[in-house]
């Protein structure tokens with residue numbers, strides 16, 4: 001047994017139920033509400049499987065009334081979950097709750113999470129309901145959810161801008177109606193730690209029955225305090241934290257799971273709690289979520305950013321060489337980060353490549369594996385050194401593009417000072433090969449014009465970003481593209497040693513995501529011609 005495994009075994013023996021923080025992951029629901037971060041069903045299943053394996057207690061799998069896709073995701077995740085409670089979100093209406101109940105009918109451990117706004121501004125302008133009507137809806141919605149399961153969570157949306165006396169009445173009504181978990185969302189990321197701590201403490205003290213339920217935190221990051229606020233809630237007695245991988249979520253996102261869990265583990269002297277999370281799976285989860293949503297992780301992001309364990313300055317490097325505790329408060333291994341290692345070369349076979357992928361947390365289906373292997377061989381021919389990061393970029397690309405209807409087949413670009421720059425592009429569209437030549441203001445513009453000519457669309461390019469996966473002039477480029485159409489945004493990534501090929505892949509992948517979105521409203525429209 002390794003040292004790490006041994007010490008966590010010791011921790012487990014000392015663990016006391018009252019100090020357990022239940023981790024409620026909402027990457028697949030609130031996280032997916034990040035503009036442009038939609039995931040396919042296959043991607044959601046992959047993420048859910050990993051969350052379940054890493055020890056997440058409750059997975060909020062979606063909002064079943066929101067779309068057929070969300071319904072299917074909740075229903076399919078409910079079937080495959082081994083340990084986690086699977087939760088579906090519902091507004092305080094019978095239709096929503098019945099749909100959530102239906103989506104969860106195969107779950108071993110279902111939970112319905114129902115919510116309604118309680119702040120004056122939300123009740124007046126959003127709901128256009130009187131406080132007494134909202135109060136009645138709290139009772140009826142929880143009672144209806146209880147007809148499907150005895151595991152019901154109730155949330156007071158915009159709780160942190162709600163009058164305290166009124167919040168107490170709502171929470172009391174929810175508990176009386178049968179809710180076992182009471183969530184206090186900081187919906188707009190407005191609160192500060194002291195205030196949030198006080199709200200949770202006040203509810204636990206004042207509400208009759210408050211000692212029979214689990215209070216939960218759900219903090220958004222608009223002022224950058226989501227994690228601090230959540231932990232302040234925990235200190236006041238909350239025992240469930242709602243969070244997301246990489247802090248994904250509406251606007252500035254939600255509290256990041258990895259930060260909550262590692263803060264508790266690292267500062268257990270002042271945060272004497274525990275979670276059931278296997279922290280060595282954190283890096284894998286972060287990379288998977290980033291790959292399927294095409295949301296890059298900020299370089300200096302706590303715990304999972306590329307620089308989180310990098311030491312640049314001479315003084316720091318010197319300290320690290322003498323003793324790693326000089327500048328490291330947790331080990332990279334504790335979050336599953338392995339040293340960037342030189343891996344296989346062009347002589348490596350399928351078996352070694354599959355093992356390497358497994359090691360990095362990727363299990364590709366047969367076709368995706370075959371494609372990834374061919375690309376690995378091509379890469380090994382072009383690039384002197386192949387690092388884990390190269391293989392991750394390649395596998396992430398395969399995961400993200402596995403079901404794409406449009407694929408990049410071939411690209412030739414003429415660039416340089418002469419101008420105009422010209423791109424000749426061949427796409428495979430549903431098995432048809434089509435080629436177009438286009439000019440533009442630079443090679444990227446020429447390329448995007450060629451794509452536009454082959455797949456006419458009205459989407460606006462909102463973001464085009466390039467970064468190198470590893471060091472060196474032969475490094476792979478990873479390109480992110482965000483498109484917007486009719487208020488809907490999608491983000492996609494593409495990787496290749498050639499920046500222009502990576503750009504084509506990213507743009508085409510974003511179009512594929514738009515097609516999926518469009519098909520839900522007007523089937524067959526985009527590729528009809």
Ligand code: KIV
Nearest residue numbers: 115155157158185187
């Ligand atoms: O932020 C929020 O208030 C929510 C609720 C639906 C729980 O996401």
Ligand code: ZN
Nearest residue numbers: 030187218250
């Ligand atoms: Zn939220």
